[in-house]
Amino acid sequence: xxxxxxxxxxxxxxxxxxxxxxxxxxxxxxxxxxxxxxxxxxxxxxxxxxxxxxxxxxxxxxxxxxxxxxxxxxxxxxxxxxxxxxxxxxxxxxxxxxxxxxxxxxxxxxxxxxxxxxxxxxxxxxxxxxxxxxxxxxxxxxxxxxxxxxxxxxxxxxxxxxxxxxxxxxxxxxxxxxxxxxxxxxxxxxxxxxxxxxxxxxxxxxxxxxxxxxxxxxxxxxxxxxxxxxxxxxxxxxxxxxxxxxxxxxxxxxxxxxxxxxxxxxxxxxxxxxxxxxxxxxxxxxxxxxxxxxxxxxxxxxxxxxxxxxxxxxxxxxxxxxxxxxxxxxxxxxxxxxxxxxxxxxxxxxxxxxxxxxxxxxxxxxxxxxxxxxxxxxxxxxxxxxxxxxxxxxxxxxxxxxxxxxxxxxxxxxxxxxxxxxxxxxxxxxxxxxxxxxxxxxxxxxxxxxxxxxxxxxxxxxxxxxxxxxxxxxxxxxxxxxxxxxxxxxxxxxxxxxxxxxxxxxxxxxxxxxxxxxxxxxxxxxxxxxxxxxxxxxxxxxxxxxxxxxxxxxxxxxxxxxxxxxxxxxxxxxxxxxxxxxxxxxxxxxxxxxxxxxxxxxxxxxxxxxxxxxxxxxxxxxxxxxxxxxxxxxxxxxxxxxxxxxxxxxxxxxxxxxxxxxxxxxxxxxxxxxxxxxxxxxxxxxxxxxxxxxxxxxxxx
Amino acid sequence: xxxxxxxxxxxxxxxxxxxxxxxxxxxxxxxxxxxxxxxxxxxxxxxxxxxxxxxxxxxxxxxxxxxxxxxxxxxxxxxxxxxxxxxxxxxxxxxxxxxxxxxxxxxxxxxxxxxxxxxxxxxxxxxxxxxxxxxxxxxxxxxxxxxxxxxxxxxxxxxxxxxxxx
Numbered sequence: 081x082x083x084x085x086x087x088x089x090x091x092x093x094x095x096x097x098x099x100x101x102x103x104x105x106x107x108x109x110x111x112x113x114x115x116x117x118x119x120x121x122x123x124x125x126x127x128x129x130x131x132x133x134x135x136x137x138x139x140x141x142x143x144x145x146x147x148x149x150x151x152x153x154x155x156x157x158x159x160x161x162x163x164x165x166x167x168x169x170x171x172x173x174x175x176x177x178x179x180x181x182x183x184x185x186x187x188x189x190x191x192x193x194x195x196x197x198x199x200x201x202x203x204x205x206x207x208x209x210x211x212x213x214x215x216x217x218x219x220x221x222x223x224x225x226x227x228x229x230x231x232x233x234x235x236x237x238x239x240x241x242x243x244x245x246x247x248x249x250x251x252x253x254x255x256x257x258x259x260x261x262x263x264x265x266x267x268x269x270x271x272x273x274x275x276x277x278x279x280x281x282x283x284x285x286x287x288x289x290x291x292x293x294x295x296x297x298x299x300x301x302x303x304x305x306x307x308x309x310x311x312x313x314x315x316x317x318x319x320x321x322x323x324x325x326x327x328x329x330x331x332x333x334x335x336x337x338x339x340x341x342x343x344x345x346x347x348x349x350x351x352x353x354x355x356x357x358x359x360x361x362x363x364x365x366x367x368x369x370x371x372x373x374x375x376x377x378x379x380x381x382x383x384x385x386x387x388x389x390x391x392x393x394x395x396x397x398x399x400x401x402x403x404x405x406x407x408x409x410x411x412x413x414x415x416x417x418x419x420x421x422x423x424x425x426x427x428x429x430x431x432x433x434x435x436x437x438x439x440x441x442x443x444x445x446x447x448x449x450x451x452x453x454x455x456x457x458x459x460x461x462x463x464x465x466x467x468x469x470x471x472x473x474x475x476x477x478x479x480x481x482x483x484x485x486x487x488x489x490x491x492x493x494x495x496x497x498x499x500x501x502x503x504x505x506x507x508x509x510x511x512x513x514x515x516x517x518x519x520x521x522x523x524x525x526x527x528x529x530x531x532x533x534x535x536x537x538x539x540x541x542x543x544x545x546x547x548x549x550x551x552x553x554x555x556x557x558x559x560x561x562x563x564x565x566x567x568x569x570x571x572x573x574x575x576x577x578x579x580x581x582x583x584x585x586x587x588x589x590x591x592x593x594x595x596x597x598x599x600x601x602x603x604x605x606x607x608x609x610x611x612x613x614x615x616x617x618x619x620x621x622x623x624x625x626x627x628x629x630x631x632x633x634x635x636x637x638x639x640x641x642x643x644x645x646x647x648x649x650x651x652x653x654x655x656x657x658x659x660x661x662x663x664x665x666x667x668x669x670x671x672x673x674x675x676x677x678x679x680x681x682x683x684x685x686x687x688x689x690x691x692x693x694x695x696x697x698x699x700x701x702x703x704x705x706x707x708x709x710x711x712x713x714x715x716x717x718x719x720x721x722x723x724x725x726x727x728x729x730x731x732x733x734x735x736x737x738x739x740x741x742x743x744x745x746x747x748x749x750x751x752x753x754x755x756x757x758x759x760x761x762x763x764x765x766x767x768x769x770x771x772x773x774x775x776x777x778x779x780x781x
Numbered sequence: 782x783x784x785x786x787x788x789x790x791x792x793x794x795x796x797x798x799x800x801x802x803x804x805x806x807x808x809x810x811x812x813x814x815x816x817x818x819x820x821x822x823x824x825x826x827x828x829x830x831x832x833x834x835x836x837x838x839x840x841x842x843x844x845x846x847x848x849x850x851x852x853x854x855x856x857x858x859x860x861x862x863x864x865x866x867x868x869x870x871x872x873x874x875x876x877x878x879x880x881x882x883x884x885x886x887x888x889x890x891x892x893x894x895x896x897x898x899x900x901x902x903x904x905x906x907x908x909x910x911x912x913x914x915x916x917x918x919x920x921x922x923x924x925x926x927x928x929x930x931x932x933x934x935x936x937x938x939x940x941x942x943x944x945x946x947x
Contacts, residue, residue: 221933221935224925224932224933226925228866229866229867230866230867230868230871230896233898233899233901234895234899234900234901234927247922251935261925261932261933262925262932262933262934262935263824263933263934263935264933275930275932277933297824300823300824300826301823301824301825301826302825302826303826304827304828305827305828305829306828306829312827352828396945411832411834411835411865412823412865412867413835413837413854413865414830414832414937415817416820416830416832417823417830417831420825422820476943521928541935596925653937
């Protein structure tokens with residue numbers, strides 16, 4: 081009896097301890113990409129999750145779990161240091177760390193961890209277990225950990241993350257390149273100046289982990305005063321757009337040229353953006369700069385993770401509640417920018433979380449013995465859309481242009497010769513009629529290579545939602561009107577920003593000569609909108625119509641006044657990857673019967689698609705259908721379309737609708753009836769090969 | 782916001798105004814006299830980062846045919862040039878100062894020794910110039926040196942006005 085009691089006592093002691101040292105989370109569909117599981121976002125089952133590390137009690141922890149039907153996974157390892165590795169399910173892309181805000185002082189807030197904002201670096205654990213992690217800490221004074229208060233040492237947080245990685249696998253060689261240089265801009269990372277703080281050096285070093293803190297100085301030097309003029313706003317926005325272009329070139333080059341590297345980008349905290357006494361510029365524009373950084377990171381060919389510093393520091397928004405992290409900034413004698421040591425502790429934790437690092441017990445920044453919120457959101461890749469048209473501008477020439485319209489043609493490409501002017505090759509005609517896709521995010525991509533020798537007359541590749549690519553001359557930027565293009569290939573270059581070109585040595589292209597096809601991608605975005613209460617920006621998804629108006633262009637970007645290089649850019653394909661949801665399409669409407677009414681109208685009857693369906697009627701021109709088997713029922717043909725017609729029962733599973741005499745075609749025409757269920761329209765018809773015919777003409781919404 | 786060390790600031794001001802009156806007799810036309818930091822900008826930015834919470838005072842004096850000065854902040858005082866830190870003047874070496882015969886401009890350069898546990902030297906160059914509006918403009922260029930290699934830096938543009946309070 082005594083033995084049984086003793087055993088029960090052991091259990092009662094052990095169970096709470098084990099539960100308290102839990103690492104758990106949920107894998108879920110993150111349709112809006114905010115890093116949080118919102119209502120209606122479903123759990124993902126069967127996702128493989130591995131937790132590896134060292135236990136404080138001694139020994140290695142290495143377990144693999146699979147998310148359950150509720151998306152949940154959990155481990156009970158005990159105190160120690162670990163990396164979580166989530167295997168991205170095929171067809172899904174991990175979203176970024178959560179960026180919701182919670183004010184300091186909120187019940188439950190713990191400095192320096194605050195809200196845990198996990199990112200994910202799925203290759204890092206493999207590198208660590210292979211025995212070597214070279215970690216390059218690039219960037220500016222924040223990467224350096226400078227402040228005027230003298231209360232932290234250089235590369236403090238990078239060293240801490242290095243040491244935590246060593247803790248996870250003590251037998252691995254984990255070394256830090258202290259590459260950051262105080263005061264540097266995005267431009268500096270694209271100048272091969274002999275130091276370590278540039279992508280050329282990093283590509284040579286081939287690290288397994290790169291962390292970057294950058295962009296703050298780009299804006300600092302151009303920031304306006306308390307009551308900015310429009311001219312000052314224009315200058316700083318152009319600088320911000322130049323920085324975006326530079327960052328795209330930086331990130332895409334690191335991703336493509338260091339295949340095994342996990343890349344991490346700090347978002348940009350701004351204490352002045354959350355201080356009620358500060359200038360409107362910071363409050364209005366820094367959330368935009370942060371969003372740009374998030375989207376840049378997410379859209380790379382291999383997703384870059386974010387240390388969500390911005391959200392953790394940001395607790396003052398456009399409404400202005402003045403509860404920000406002012407205390408985390410060194411205010412001594414007008415520093416007012418750099419975090420104090422305690423602020424750098426926050427960045428250390430966000431960086432650790434960005435790579436899915438987890439510590440339990442004394443090794444955790446807040447001493448927590450459980451991490452129950454290691455949630456990972458994913459977006460579903462629903463389809464890839466290719467363009468259907470091309471054209472050249474300003475004298476560009478192209479061989480085999482149609483090859484750029486097909487990404488599955490075995491690598492055949494359109495070979496484009498540019499010049500030293502404004503030559504362009506454009507791709508357009510992306511289908512905008514796929515109403516079964518609920519668009520959350522769009523990634524634009526291009527696969528290209530070069531032939532010949534690119535030396536100084538460079539090229540760029542860009543995308544634009546409406547084909548405008550640049551604002552009209554003399555445009556005045558506002559917070560909701562600045563986003564005219566998405567850079568893909570090419571930095572801002574030495575001539576940008578136009579209003580203040582300042583880095584003549586910056587390389588336009590990190591890899592000008594591309595011998596084998598290279599894939600570069602980025603998130604395709606448009607202007608934000610201000611929320612109804614003015615408290616924050618909303619970033620609407622692209623519409624189907626905007627997919628249809630999207631263009632991708634390759635353009636000449638000559639730098640030197642030379643006679644021109646002899647090279648071609650070969651475009652294998654450009655595409656739009658649609659992320660979101662797919663709704664099932666209704667079946668084709670069948671068994672259509674047509675009869676004339678006594679009044680001269682038409683009576684149409686057909687099989688029903690069910691109680692939730694509505695119906696559209698199109699009138700097509702008959703001749704092309706007869707001659708070429710091509711539907712032609714666009715808006716200008718035969719008779720106007722009739723969307724959402726009224727119907728009545730025509731017997732079991734049959735419906736009928738009547739077309740008034742004035743709405744019927746005056747000559748021979750074909751009649752097409754489509755159904756709509758959940759805003760998705762049924763097919764127009766199929767050819768003998770089972771291929772759907774020209775959906776673009778189905779224009780009822 | 783942290784509680785301001787108002788007592789210390791008052792003590793510092795009290796100490797500062799006890800400087801011999803002869804040092805304050807200097808008027809417009811030279812940088813001699815007492816000044817307070819009014820504005821501070823990073824690089825070419827237009828945002829004033831000096832919010833007035835921390836006072837930085839400087840007094841220049843003509844002594845023995847040369848130029849001397851005192852910097853004061855919080856409860857700390859140091860002869861010019863100096864590099865202020867919250868805990869007092871940072872340790873510096875390789876000090877060099879120059880001034881124009883008309884006492885309208887001066888410059889200094891020095892090296893700030895690494896803080897404990899760090900290996901970063903700060904190479905500081907400051908140039909002081911009286912402008913036409915009798916404001917004292919001070920440009921501070923700070924460069925970082927680590928293991929014999931320069932590792933970037935930044936520039937502050939400071940504006941001092943006459944007097945010891947804002």
